[in-house]
Amino acid sequence: EEEEEEKKEHQQGALKTRGSSGGADPWAMARKQDEAPCVAKALPAAGPPAAGPAAGLEKGSLRVGPDGEAGISLMWVPGKGYEVREIDDWPGQPSLHLGCLITGISGVSLEHARTEDEVEDIFGSYFRDGARLWIVPAQPVGSRGARIPSGKGLPHPQHPQQQQQPPQQSELATAASSSSVFQTWLQVDKRAGAGLDLAWLPSEGYVVQAIDARPGQPELQEGDVLRWAGRTCLNGFSSQEAADKALEMALVNGVTVGVFRPGSDGRYGDVVRASAVTCSARPLWLPAIALGTWSWGNVEFGGSSCSADRGTSSIKEAFTAALESRVGFFDTAPTYAKGFAEEVLGECLKTAPNFAYLATKYYPRQKDKRLDLAMIAEARASIARLQRREHCSSGGGEGGLATAAAAAGCLDLFQLHRIAESGHSLEDQADGLAAVAKAGLTRALGVCNCSQAELETIQARLARCHSLTLSTCQVEFSLVRQHPASSGLIAACRARGIVVLAYAPLAMGRLCARPSGWSAPGWGRDGSRPRPFGAAMDADWPGMKKLHEGLLEVARSYNKTAAQVALNWVLCQGALPIAGARNRQHVEDNLGALGWRLASNDVAKLTALGVPGTTSDFQHG
Numbered sequence: 001e002e003e004e005e006e007k008k009e010h011q012q013g014a015l016k017t018r019g020s021s022g023g024a025d026p027w028a029m030a031r032k033q034d035e036a037p038c039v040a041k042a043l044p045a046a047g048p049p050a051a052g053p054a055a056g057l058e059k060g061s062l063r064v065g066p067d068g069e070a071g072i073s074l075m076w077v078p079g080k081g082y083e084v085r086e087i088d089d090w091p092g093q094p095s096l097h098l099g100c101l102i103t104g105i106s107g108v109s110l111e112h113a114r115t116e117d118e119v120e121d122i123f124g125s126y127f128r129d130g131a132r133l134w135i136v137p138a139q140p141v142g143s144r145g146a147r148i149p150s151g152k153g154l155p156h157p158q159h160p161q162q163q164q165q166p167p168q169q170s171e172l173a174t175a176a177s178s179s180s181v182f183q184t185w186l187q188v189d190k191r192a193g194a195g196l197d198l199a200w201l202p203s204e205g206y207v208v209q210a211i212d213a214r215p216g217q218p219e220l221q222e223g224d225v226l227r228w229a230g231r232t233c234l235n236g237f238s239s240q241e242a243a244d245k246a247l248e249m250a251l252v253n254g255v256t257v258g259v260f261r262p263g264s265d266g267r268y269g270d271v272v273r274a275s276a277v278t279c280s281a282r283p284l285w286l287p288a289i290a291l292g293t294w295s296w297g298n299v300e301f302g303g304s305s306c307s308a309d310r311g312t313s314s315i316k317e318a319f320t321a322a323l324e325s326r327v328g329f330f331d332t333a334p335t336y337a338k339g340f341a342e343e344v345l346g347e348c349l350k351t352a353p354n355f356a357y358l359a360t361k362y363y364p365r366q367k368d369k370r371l372d373l374a375m376i377a378e379a380r381a382s383i384a385r386l387q388r389r390e391h392c393s394s395g396g397g398e399g400g401l402a403t404a405a406a407a408a409g410c411l412d413l414f415q416l417h418r419i420a421e422s423g424h425s426l427e428d429q430a431d432g433l434a435a436v437a438k439a440g441l442t443r444a445l446g447v448c449n450c451s452q453a454e455l456e457t458i459q460a461r462l463a464r465c466h467s468l469t470l471s472t473c474q475v476e477f478s479l480v481r482q483h484p485a486s487s488g489l490i491a492a493c494r495a496r497g498i499v500v501l502a503y504a505p506l507a508m509g510r511l512c513a514r515p516s517g518w519s520a521p522g523w524g525r526d527g528s529r530p531r532p533f534g535a536a537m538d539a540d541w542p543g544m545k546k547l548h549e550g551l552l553e554v555a556r557s558y559n560k561t562a563a564q565v566a567l568n569w570v571l572c573q574g575a576l577p578i579a580g581a582r583n584r585q586h587v588e589d590n591l592g593a594l595g596w597r598l599a600s601n602d603v604a605k606l607t608a609l610g611v612p613g614t615t616s617d618f619q620h621g
Helices: 002-011 116-125 240-250 312-324 336-348 371-385 404-408 426-438 452-466 489-496 541-558 562-572 584-591 600-609
Strands: 018-021 031-034 058-061 072-077 081-087 101-105 132-136 180-185 196-201 205-211 225-229 256-261 271-274 284-287 290-292 329-331 357-362 413-416 445-448 472-476 499-503 576-580
Touching (some): 196 240, 271 499, 284 357, 336 371, 357 371, 413 426, 413 472, 426 445, 452 489, 472 489, 489 499, 541 562, 541 600, 562 584, 576 584
Parallel strands (some): 290 576, 329 357, 357 413, 413 445
Antiparallel strands (some): 058 132, 101 132, 180 256, 205 225, 225 256
């Protein structure tokens, strides 16, 4: 009855003010408040009955302070309502928790809103202190929003009596993989400005690359991401020019900023922190998706038939598209098309040498008696093919994430392609990796295709004998090969701050489901063989069909493609997908997986439709 009275009051025009939080961009944290009254649009169906919440729902109330602010950041989830992404200390929301869904307010459902404007109008129309809420509790897995602590940074300067010290590092360590979100304020000097060297990342905002001594920003550190300033979201702009203009207008002394501090986990943001080989070295701030180069010039992918230049022209377009979108993280290897992939990448790097992260590998061979010497030789050969030393002195472009490896003429990441078959202990292989790092040939070290036990042995050897650390672990990981998650490997990496890189995240094209139908992608010059990775469900056509239908259903609800949903599922597991791309369109399609995360129930639904997959002599983890 109280809720019916609230609706009647609204219809009579009793409600004079409105406030809401949210926006088209899913990372939005800016608060919004409209002074004009708003009329709720008609919905196809009413919300939960006034007698009590439906099964699985909880009942709560909204707190709105005297300043008209609720202190919450919301993201619209089509067909569900608002997901709570952040809760400020003031005025506090005891009924809400991070990751929970608000499905109704004052007896009116938010689930049936057809557009974001519609759901915002409804919520704003009933927005007031004490408004009744229907709430779906947060699920234990999946959505990034449910996992991030709100942080306690400095509140808005308008409320000095509420000021608290920003979180200490020990407090931030309680967040998964040391990721955190908090608020602070910027000092802006008339002469020096904010004293920040920033790189724009479209799906996130601005990444802090360096901090000047004047005026000084004591609460910030390199790698932090500014997601909003004042009431201005800094992500989602179509161009850097527009983003720069918005930032310039927002930068005033004392402006409150929302900060994302990346960790090693891909669930929480589109920038990930990968440790360098030593704790004192500058970390790698990697974009949350990498461009895979295995298909570059590879005849098994039909590379020889693309053009007379083995597809080089379209490859260069893919490279350019990646850098334009500030996701210049490239994974390659000497074995890819017998060195052709590294050579083409080296040619591409002439245009922007300082703003691309390069990861390559060493494949152990029976003839290599001294792994340390063999790895050093391979690293030097890769550097030569990539022309890293030639490029490092020629300067770079603007607006990217500068990599210290480019300036030093070395690799960003050197990886052991697989565990050696015989004749070499895990300790020998760890010593070989250490030799490459000590020779100054790489900033970070990684392993590929190893089990949890093998990873732990190599990591322990590096730490105990060389005071070094692993930065990454690369494995095949997708909806049709979930073994790295189910075996505990990803959790073990997360606990150690090791970034998980997922190759074949689309099962070599099998997860690019289309409404028109599907057929297994071919392999070889004539396409007569199945592709080697992601084949776990090839013999289970009914199961694959259900998985495709599930992908397409979820994709429609997010206005995404099935492939983008499959890539986002990998991110929601905490891993970074290495998505292959041979042209600009491939890159642009892959980038649609960034800037948002699947809701936890959609993650669980897709996980149930996939399979664990198996291990092999090549793939131990």
